[in-house]
Amino acid sequence: MIRNAMPNFQQIFGTDPEAQASAPGRVNLLGEHTDYNDGFVLPTAIPQRTIVQLGFSQDAQHHFYAADLDERVSILADNPPSSGFASYVFGCIQLLQTAGYPIPPLNLYIKSSVPIGVGLSSSAAMEVATLRGVRLLLNLPIDDVRIAQVGQQAEIQYAGLNCGIMDQMASSLADTDSMLFLDTRTLERRVLPFPQGAEILVLDSGVHHALAAGSGYNQRRAECESAARLLGVKALRDITTTQATETLPEPLWHRARHVISENNRVLEAVKGVSAKRFGELMNASHASQRDDYEVSVPAVDTLVAILQETPGVFGARLTGGGFGGASVALVASGQAKTIAQDVLERYNSVGYAGRILVPA
Numbered sequence: 001m002i003r004n005a006m007p008n009f010q011q012i013f014g015t016d017p018e019a020q021a022s023a024p025g026r027v028n029l030l031g032e033h034t035d036y037n038d039g040f041v042l043p044t045a046i047p048q049r050t051i052v053q054l055g056f057s058q059d060a061q062h063h064f065y066a067a068d069l070d071e072r073v074s075i076l077a078d079n080p081p082s083s084g085f086a087s088y089v090f091g092c093i094q095l096l097q098t099a100g101y102p103i104p105p106l107n108l109y110i111k112s113s114v115p116i117g118v119g120l121s122s123s124a125a126m127e128v129a130t131l132r133g134v135r136l137l138l139n140l141p142i143d144d145v146r147i148a149q150v151g152q153q154a155e156i157q158y159a160g161l162n163c164g165i166m167d168q169m170a171s172s173l174a175d176t177d178s179m180l181f182l183d184t185r186t187l188e189r190r191v192l193p194f195p196q197g198a199e200i201l202v203l204d205s206g207v208h209h210a211l212a213a214g215s216g217y218n219q220r221r222a223e224c225e226s227a228a229r230l231l232g233v234k235a236l237r238d239i240t241t242t243q244a245t246e247t248l249p250e251p252l253w254h255r256a257r258h259v260i261s262e263n264n265r266v267l268e269a270v271k272g273v274s275a276k277r278f279g280e281l282m283n284a285s286h287a288s289q290r291d292d293y294e295v296s297v298p299a300v301d302t303l304v305a306i307l308q309e310t311p312g313v314f315g316a317r318l319t320g321g322g323f324g325g326a327s328v329a330l331v332a333s334g335q336a337k338t339i340a341q342d343v344l345e346r347y348n349s350v351g352y353a354g355r356i357l358v359p360a
């Protein structure tokens with residue numbers, strides 16, 4: 001099938017853009033479902049990015065165009081869209097307004113290579129790219145951490161996902177050459193090298209997730225908050241040993257055990273452990289997500305199991321919000337593409353449709 005070339009900003013809006021910005025997706029190496037428990041995370045940026053171009057609207061409406069979806073949405077400034085990509089963009093703009101920055105009606109064009117629904121934060125990349133673009137166009141005095149915070153609020157208030165701050169912080173502050181160790185309570189962070197002799201491989205399981213309202217994601221968060229209340233702490237981050245959770249009713253104690261053990265895995269990983277030990281921590285993280293937190297699915301378990309038994313792989317796990325999506329592996333330097341070929345051949349031969357996402 002021949003696909004028509006995507007129209008550009010000029011063809012959609014009849015003028016040239018006045019500003020352009022971009023932001024990457026992210027892959028989380030360790031520290032899953034810890035961010036909304038005030039815990040620790042360890043993401044890195046991926047090469048895939050979302051690009052936003054902006055100009056001033058000629059009428060009283062915002063006009064948003066998503067090139068990959070070929071979808072155009074026009075909205076009056078105080079009338080939120082009911083769903084879709086426009087909710088995230090509109091949310092970012094509205095929250096800037098509420099924070100005291102008047103935003104005129106805009107023309108906004110989005111194009112992205114960040115895969116959607118696989119746990120690599122396509123929505124955070126869209127939020128951060130949008131906010132960077134608006135900051136540039138209007139010369140707003142907001143820093144990169146503020147951008148992440150506004151992006152997170154847009155996701156919570158306008159897309160219905162009660163998320164933590166990892167994705168937006170990673171998209172706003174991480175790069176592809178290092179890991180970003182973040183304390184999500186204090187927002188203190190350190191940029192760290194990957195374990196020596198290792199690189200990242202990300203494979204899509206082909207089973208996609210949708211995390212927003214009504215999904216198990218918000219339910220898991222609520223369970224963690226109940227567990228913290230019963231244990232008398234502000235957040236599960238304040239508990240450091242898994243024994244402390246054994247008095248909790250089911251399923252809360254398993255949920256809490258995942259969060260506490262996962263925080264401990266991140267804290268060990270950032271001590272500069274070998275690739276071998278880092279891989280073991282990733283494998284343990286997968287088992288914990290699968291058995292205690294129950295956010296994996298059979299396809300991802302199969303993909304992760306194949307990865308874990310392939311020579312050259314130090315460790316592998318489900319990454320992102322879960323209920324489908326991608327797996328991340330730490331593999332020997334220079335071997336990611338060969339390993340991906342072998343693993344995908346085996347995975348796809350049992351009826352799945354996996355594909356390589358990183359290296360891109």
Ligand code: GLA
Binds near residue numbers: 031032035320321
């Ligand atoms: C999603 C959320 C993040 C985080 C991860 C799970 O990506 O947006 O805040 O909770 O899931 O670690």
